[in-house]
Amino acid sequence: MTRAFLTTDRSTAWTLVERVPLEFPTYHPQGFALVGELIFMTSVEVLEAPEKYPEPVDGYDRTPGTGIGHLLAIDRQGRLIEDIRLGEGTAYHPGGLDFDGQDLWVPAAEYRPDSRAIVYTVDPTTYEVSERFRVNDHVGGVVRDRTTGQVHGVSWGSRTLYSWTPTGRQLSKLANESHFLDYQDCSYAAHGKQLCGGVTTLPGPDNTSYDLGGLALLDLRTNRILHEIPFPYFSPTTNHNATRNPVALETTPTKLRLYTAPDDGQAPSGTELQIYETPLR
Template sequence: MRDSDLTRAFQATDRSTAWALVERVPLKFPTYHPQGIALVGELIFMTSVEVLEAPVPVDGYDRTPGAGIGHLFAMDRQGNLKQDIQLGEGTAYHPGGLDFDGKDLWVPVAEYRPDSRAIVYTVDPTTYEVTERFRVQDHVGGVVRDRTTGHVHGVSWGSRTLYSWTPTGKQLSKLANASHFVDYQDCSYTADGKQLCGGVTTLPGPNNTSYDLGGLALLDLRTNRILHEIPFPYFSPTTNHNATRNPVALESTPDKLRLITAPDDGDTPHGTELQIYETPLK
């Protein structure tokens, strides 16, 4: 299925669409706190943050920067690690949602706090060569490259600000996110200047409980207008985290739409799994 067909297939879903959890693939390596997924042929690339010193609240910033290591894992579809690429610099160790533009992976690595700074890298998915592209004076939690314009689009902490830059980092736009449905955690380019994003927002529930509302959204990269969005009311069977909590990637077979997720951290009882959902194409 072509990317444009994939876009149309997603637009045919709605909040009553039934998805089935059809496969759970345990990842056979330390995964820490996964952030984003990109599909490159038979390989899956996943970003993750390894926290060595947890940030704590502090005056002047939301929190201290803490310390850690940013990872970009290359794995096969059976969950076997092929390469661990370390990304970041100093207090910028938190990689976010990533995108594959047909040639390179685009990966942001930021400080683990809002209103901070980030470095945007490209990584060759064959040689694993890392190239710094540009720097941003804000936390960038995910990037997507528009294959029609070449522009790079990004989201801030909680996706409250939407950015666009040239591939060398000249800022083209900075706009408030008009949607308050979910915070986008991971986005990928689909086709014709569009991106598909997954995310979650934690809402208060009764009796001091909380609820993770998950969802998927298709956006026009030129206008940031939401073209289609749905809630995703499915949860990890091991932790009850919403399936779209962090990494998401959408692909298809000839007759099914498939969502690949990894909602659980490596330190949970069952570790991180690729949890794969499918729904028949309409």
């Protein structure tokens, strides 16, 4: 997959080949992990939205709100197989997740920056949830490096890049030198690399806004970007860029395939799996 992604560029043509409706509550999708014939999707159900404070309170810029964290096991036809609850108290926002060949690694954080998070593993067969460690920051996504065993994570807006041991001892904390994308979801991509998708919302004319979406390949050892491309494709039902939230890449014998789910359950047509393909070169 890494080699296939390196052949893409800003002129690569992607085709939306399939739209699979998810006809169950999907809330606000966050991340994907592909495990055999199942797709695991994290999503946050917001019961009471966080509200901005007029001035910071105890170092926070907003209230925590209330909600429920979900890890949804879905088959490739879009049917719900299992709804796994994640989180604790105000840490109800699950983020980008990764499958390391044995377990799913998933964070659940408070829905505000500079807060706290719990990193879990989930058995993809039994759905058993195990707490691994806690972090004094909002962790929006994690990836397990299969070459070192280390766990890598991103903060709110991916402005800080972390690495930890599997038991949570912090190994590094670095500012993200790239300001092109806020990474929303990352997955391990072999040989010590991760593939990330995300967006940056930019102001447009006449009080409009524009979601600049893209994909990036990073070296987990150095956090250096090895390859990145814009992704100028949008949901057919909303103005959301396709890489707004969950993304997952896989290869077939002839295609590079991208799974996306840019729309929330509250959208007019609900959430769809929107699947793009481009021929392998």
